[in-house]
Amino acid sequence: MALDYSLIKHWKFDDLHHAYTHKDVILYALGIGLGQNPTDPRELQYVYEDGLKVFPSMAAVMGYPGFWMKDPKAKVTWTKVVHGEQRMHFHAPFPAQGEVIGRSRITHVIDKGAEKGALVVTERTIHEAGTEKLLATVEQVTFCRADGGFGTSDPGLDPLPKVPATAPDTTCTLPTLPQAALLYRLNGDYNPLHADPAVAAKAGFPRPILHGLCTYGVVARAVVSTLCDGQGDRLAYLHGRFSAPVFPGETLQVDVWKSADGTAQFHARVLERNILVLSNGVAGIRA
Incomplete structure (x- = not known):
């Protein structure tokens, strides 16, 4: 439709x-x-x-x-x-x-x-x-995914850039908590996909998945840790594209490419499955 x-x-x-x-x-x-x-x-x-x-x-x-x-x-x-x-x-x-x-x-x-x-x-x-x-x-x-074909359309957003083909300047590895989804849902997203194994199975997953915005928050932690010395007030913006879900308890590896102008690019993968979960990341850092 x-x-x-x-x-x-x-x-x-x-x-x-x-x-x-x-x-x-x-x-x-x-x-x-x-x-x-x-x-x-x-x-x-x-x-x-x-x-x-x-x-x-x-x-x-x-x-x-x-x-x-x-x-x-x-x-x-x-x-x-x-x-x-x-x-x-x-x-x-x-x-x-x-x-x-x-x-x-x-x-x-x-x-x-x-x-x-x-x-x-x-x-x-x-x-x-x-x-x-x-x-x-x-x-x-x-x-x-099921609602295209209506004809009238706005222009798209400026696309997020792909990360460089070179090796990253720095890497930050962070584990996610096995109970992360059960904690994160208390912020207001009570979708049972993140808590109920039966609901996750019906959706085609072996177990509940992590909220995408929880993954985003963990990646933000990595960027703040590596580029801002842990000081979140220095983060000016953070953009990224969701590529695949994360299962609570998996380990995220965030690769970061620095620029001289105070910006950085990044992506994140799950080490256990070697799969990209957040791509085309870009961040702005305050001095």
Whole structure:
């Protein structure tokens, strides 16, 4: 079934007010594996309330409008929808606790063809409540595999670059926790695909898979560790394309190529299966 271009492009989102506490900040950080070395001050600052900082990729769960494509009014074949890319800009550090406002809109509806599906880009700006200070901009690219062929189409986003063919400048290897999906879902994504073995089996997986945004958070950890000395406030943006799912407990190897202009490229693979899981990564680093 083809998408209704006008319906999706003008989908109405209400402002979403999201209050959070130190506990929410710490739970997110634990879910992406921070605190595995509990005596490292670079990790402790994200999981201990004394001097607590918000890890930047937590913007992924701030002011999130939920899985709106499941609404029957959207007429999307939601069972065939997959997360294609995540692009995030970090404008200012999040307060350690407080309230934010998420404002979402559809910026692109891209027809790839009747047999090739469609892409929908949802942009969310996250503002500090009260001051309206812009904290982050999140772009989620959703691949609607069964909904192409509607004709009208926006131009595509600028493509994310492929990593260089040369050897990486640095590599960071991080294990994911066996219980990572069970922790991460407490941030608000309760899809049973990430917790229930029976549901995972029906979807064709041998066991529950990790949330894509949890994988993204682990990769962000690697970039912050290797390029920012553990200081998340130095991360200006982080973009990447999801290539394959990760199973909780697997090990991610993140290869990084540095540039002199403060940018870097990266990709991530699962060592146990030697499979690329996040590709075409690009990051901006503040001095």
